[in-house]
Amino acid sequence: MLQSPVEFFRNLPKKVCPECGQTVNEQAESYLMECDYCLSKKSE
Numbered sequence: 285m286l287q288s289p290v291e292f293f294r295n296l297p298k299k300v301c302p303e304c305g306q307t308v309n310e311q312a313e314s315y316l317m318e319c320d321y322c323l324s325k326k327s328e
């Protein structure tokens with residue numbers, strides 16, 4: 285059975301960066317969706 289990409293990512297237990305699709309390492313204090321790479325790009 286094929287799932288749509290949206291359903292696939294929604295079913296993943298880990299967060300996935302909406303910018304690049306990388307798995308985001310969850311941190312207890314983290315409320316951000318983007319991965320470290322995309323965050324560092326934005327903060328520049």
Ligand SMILES: [Zn+2]
Nearest residue numbers: 301304319322
């Ligand atoms: Zn990213």
